[in-house]
Amino acid sequence: MRFLILILIIGGIVWYFFLRKSPKKPKNNHEAELMLECCECGTYVSSKEAISYNDKYFCSKKCLLKNKKG
Ligand SMILES: [Zn+2]
Known part of the structure; x- marks a missing residue:
């Protein structure tokens, strides 16, 4: 036992x-699998690729800079 x-x-x-x-x-x-919408151009990107800034998500640094300027 x-x-x-x-x-x-x-x-x-x-x-x-x-x-x-x-x-x-x-x-x-x-x-x-989570997809986030870019605040600048509206493109959907995965949470891994998305860049977050001030509770907003961007598909690329280009869009982040555009949003900062505009
Ligand atoms: Zn974008």
């Missing part, structure tokens, strides 16, 4: 580490 308890403890440790690792992946995928 000691052997059975040992398997349960090892299984629990493996399950614990597997559960800790798994929530990271869906979060990254969700961020990649």
Whole structure:
């Protein structure tokens, strides 16, 4: 019976580490799918490529500079 308890403890440790690792992946995928509208030209860009400035999002540095000037 000691052997059975040992398997349960090892299984629990493996399950614990597997559960800790798994929530990271869906979060990254969700961020990649998020699309943001450029405040200057209205082009939709992914949150990874978008440039955020003063709670506004821009598709490129060009649009950011345009918005700052205008
Ligand atoms: Zn733009």
